[in-house]
Amino acid sequence: MIEITHRHVQSTSGLRMHIAEAGSGPLVLLLHGFPECWYSWRHQLVALAEAGYHAVAPDQRGYARTGGPARVEDCTILHLVGDVVGLIDALGEDRAVVAGHDWGAPVAWATAQLRPDRVRGVIGLSVPHRRRSSRPPVAALREQLGDGFYMVYFQQPDVPEAELDRDRAATFRRLLYAASGDAPGLVPIVPEGGGFLDVCPEPEELPGWLTEDDIAAFVREYEPSGFTGPLNWYRNLDRNWELTAAWHRAPITPPALFIAGDRDLVAAAPGARESVASMSDVVPDLRGTVWLPGCGHWTQQERPDEVNRAMIDFIGSL
Template identity: 80%
Template sequence: MHVAEAGSGPLVLLLHGFPECWYSWRHQLVALAEAGYHAVAPDQRGYARTGGPAEVDQYTIHHLVGDAVGLIDALGEDQAVIAGHDWGAPVAWHTAQFRPERVRGVIGLSVPHRPRSSRPPIQAMREMFGEGFYMVHFQQPDVPEESFDRDPAGAFRRTLYAASGDGPALLPLVPEGGGFADASPEPDKLPGWLTEDDIAAYVAEYEGSGFSGPINWYRNMDRNWELTAAWHRAPITPPALYIGGDRDPVVAHQARKAVDRLADFVPNLRDTVWLSGCGHWTQQERPAEVTEAMIGFLGSL
């Protein structure tokens, strides 16, 4: 597992989402180190320099939580605060749920904890949003990877812009015969928080590993639902913080009710922080505000 790390002190794991890598935490790595913490941002299973197995069933939530716990062990620690953004958030929430004795605190960015539903999630999303919804589209073998492989820079540019507070905040629907990148418009110019150098950095980090591993996370959503039956409606007990953008399409289209009811299933929720005008890429769009909220929470533990 490839990690980027900075500083020394209490351990803080920073888990990225899709389609990102350790680089999405570039601002927090420095700031947390300066505040007296050991900040560690891995490339998670299947991503960038870590890479991963070819088999789809090797990307379940149990594998991903196991990776997080294994990383805590490899770093010589008994516990960590785990922060997760986008897909990293469910890994963080589930690590706190499955192994609370290893988690001093949990921070979810963009994606709140959602209690296990009464039926498989892909079926529900297919009925609600249709075949073009990107999570449903990602269930196909091989096809979803093609639009990323064809033009990685364009895919990153479109995706990072479209879901940001500067973008259109659209529900990502893949047009028939198109690819994931086609669900997002090409920006006339990049927002102020994103540069062409940032896009080039993402492209370089993915070179050689491709996108099958990351998309395999989505291909396990129904399998995860089956595997987590024993934790149906189980609470998450460690201290918790949620940070979200009020222009995040994930919140607007899918998760606002889960945010509003978060304390029902996360009884030690310390705070919910809303970032005005911020979209999906919280720690990149608003690095100073996110870091301030994280350090305040860390200091309270």
């Protein structure tokens, strides 16, 4: 029986990172999203190890057992890509397959774009690669979707983390349910005078893929660091736009795969389907797009068997 083990490694980026790992062989890095951690890849770590790979899921900068710098400006996309490249170095490898879900997907895409020499293949889950916009994103989001759009709401200092940290078990239970394919459909617009969790209903019962033990695991993993670090990623949206000007419209050249649920709120966002359909224009070696019927946002947790199969088939083709 393959076990998931844990340790801390010193990334050459300077960050001491907690990793969960299993197996041996070619390296596959699994980058989590918000509000998650290594635990969201629990099903893939074992499956990839059984398929002959060294699967590694770090807690990324600001998250869970890794934690990290408190300053907002220390969580830019360049820091996050540096952490990934530094982790590849720390694990003694030249290259890796890099997979990312939710916020981890932009980090995976950016790693493949900025350092294609270190990436054997890239897998994005839920969030497609999007061309760099022509204007700073926060103002565009505010204009298009209003001050209540969750990414705009998260720009406020202190307020979002006070809400999300108040009762972490309720936060994870409500958010993981609300954005899943089992819920009616999450519209992430915070009501005036309200909070983000106001749009995340309390489930009458948990969906089959999510247990009380899973929720307790996320609560336990967030105990060291809380929500400030994760929220700081959103507070760098405009800074990331400024820092990536040199890569405006630069292609992503490594082989790529995209996986998403057809009930994912990201897929329902304005322009998302068009972004997926046109992604091969900037990801020329996109080898497939996998849509999972009835699946919501938590792709690899909601549909582990299908995700495992798609990932292993893609990696085996490289």
